[in-house]
Amino acid sequence: MGSKDQNQFQQTATLTPKQPTKLGASTALLGASLAELSAWVQQQGQPAYRGRQLHDWIYHKGVRSLTEISVFSKEWRSTLADVPIGRSTLHYRSVAPDDTVKYLLRLADGKIIEAVGIPTEKRLTVCVSTQVGCPMACDFCATGKGGFSRNLAQHEIIDQVLTVQEDFQRRVSHIVFMGMGEPLLNIENVVAAIRSLNEDVGISQRSITLSTVGIRGRIHQLAQHQLQVTLAVSLHASNQELREKLIPSAHKYPIQDLLAECREYVHLTGRRITFEYILLDGVNDLPEQAAELAQLLRGFQSHVNLIPYNPIREATYQRPSSRRIQAFASVLKQQKIAVSVRYSRGLEADAACGQLRTTHT
Ligand code: SAH
Numbered sequence: 229m230g231s232k233d234q235n236q237f238q239q240t241a242t243l244t245p246k247q248p249t250k251l252g253a254s255t256a257l258l259g260a261s262l263a264e265l266s267a268w269v270q271q272q273g274q275p276a277y278r279g280r281q282l283h284d285w286i287y288h289k290g291v292r293s294l295t296e297i298s299v300f301s302k303e304w305r306s307t308l309a310d311v312p313i314g315r316s317t318l319h320y321r322s323v324a325p326d327d328t329v330k331y332l333l334r335l336a337d338g339k340i341i342e343a344v345g346i347p348t349e350k351r352l353t354v355c356v357s358t359q360v361g362c363p364m365a366c367d368f369c370a371t372g373k374g375g376f377s378r379n380l381a382q383h384e385i386i387d388q389v390l391t392v393q394e395d396f397q398r399r400v401s402h403i404v405f406m407g408m409g410e411p412l413l414n415i416e417n418v419v420a421a422i423r424s425l426n427e428d429v430g431i432s433q434r435s436i437t438l439s440t441v442g443i444r445g446r447i448h449q450l451a452q453h454q455l456q457v458t459l460a461v462s463l464h465a466s467n468q469e470l471r472e473k474l475i476p477s478a479h480k481y482p483i484q485d486l487l488a489e490c491r492e493y494v495h496l497t498g499r500r501i502t503f504e505y506i507l508l509d510g511v512n513d514l515p516e517q518a519a520e521l522a523q524l525l526r527g528f529q530s531h532v533n534l535i536p537y538n539p540i541r542e543a544t545y546q547r548p549s550s551r552r553i554q555a556f557a558s559v560l561k562q563q564k565i566a567v568s569v570r571y572s573r574g575l576e577a578d579a580a581c582g583q584l585r586t587t588h589t
Contacts, residue, residue, distance in 0.1 A: 256314025258383035259424045287428045290394045314383030328574030343388035344579045353402040354392045359409025364441050366475050369582040370540040371408045379414040385421035405438040412446035419453050433457050442486045451496040460502040466520035494529050506535045509546035518556045522563035531566045538572050538580040
């Protein structure tokens with residue numbers, strides 16, 4: 229995407245004097261609170277209750293243009309046509325045999341991101357992206373292989389949740405920040421999006437999980453926000469040497485330092501941490517590595533989530549057999565480490581963990 233298109237986006241997305249001035253640095257309405265929307269309508273000579281209507285129509289009725297808000301007067305509505313709400317357009321949609329739906333969404337500047345809707349009887353989970361691409365370049369992850377383009381804005385994160393909610397015609401109950409990108413490299417927009425998803429869309433913070441590979445100082449920064457979300461840390465290895473082979477950024481951030489920051493997080497927030505551990509056949513799934521992992525996490529308020537590898541075409545790793553997966557899990561259990569195995573959904577639609585990319589061919 230050339231810089232010309234980027235400028236075009238900024239022009240259309242920048243708010244004119246008629247448009248929100250009380251909405252901070254935001255280039256779109258999504259992300260604005262009820263109080264901010266009420267102030268904005270009042271600036272335009274409208275009564276404050278129009279703010280509640282606007283809030284309802286953008287967050288719950290899914291309007292894509294303010295001209296669709298039929299409770300507003302025709303005259304006022306006609307002046308609102310250019311106010312950006314912050315919605316993406318659907319570029320591609322595919323449904324896996326397990327009913328997981330993958331969406332490629334086109335942003336205002338033409339960039340494509342991916343979101344995934346994962347339904348069960350009781351839950352509708354959305355897996356959201358936080359960046360276009362990802363700079364971390366983990367060796368087993370398709371997103372990292374595609375390079376990095378930019379951070380997502382707050383409204384671009386919220387939009388993914390609304391898109392899945394509208395498509396399923398069902399309330400989203402859970403959100404996992406496990407799509408494209410490294411959330412803690414975009415911490416301000418991610419935290420702002422979490423607050424809005426909680427307060428404006430109505431999703432409990434406790435039903436939100438944020439997954440990170442671990443960026444020095446950022447887990448500490450996240451703790452300062454005192455959110456009630458679950459933090460998941462992608463550990464993937466039982467020692468520094470192995471972790472560096474799988475995660476290039478690990479050489480700048482030794483595993484012991486990462487774990488120290490995690491311990492501090494537990495102390496500051498009182499919340500448990502989940503450690504994610506991808507299982508790669510013959511690489512990090514040996515029983516002695518499970519024992520080493522147990523040693524590393526001894527005395528830690530945590531839970532280990534084992535993720536059997538989902539194949540990507542750029543890597544030659546293999547998923548271990550279920551026997552090996554179970555053997556790894558049972559070593560952890562014997563050492564009194566809480567453990568579960570997460571079989572990713574959406575594998576057949578290339579919508580599972582690590583398979584997210586911006587193309588569908
Ligand atoms: N950047 C964040 C979110 C990434 S995706 C992070 O690193 O945590 C969420 C999880 O999927 C991470 O634990 C990631 O390591 C894992 N993952 C990536 N590629 C995978 C693959 N091919 N198979 C299974 N899990 C994968």
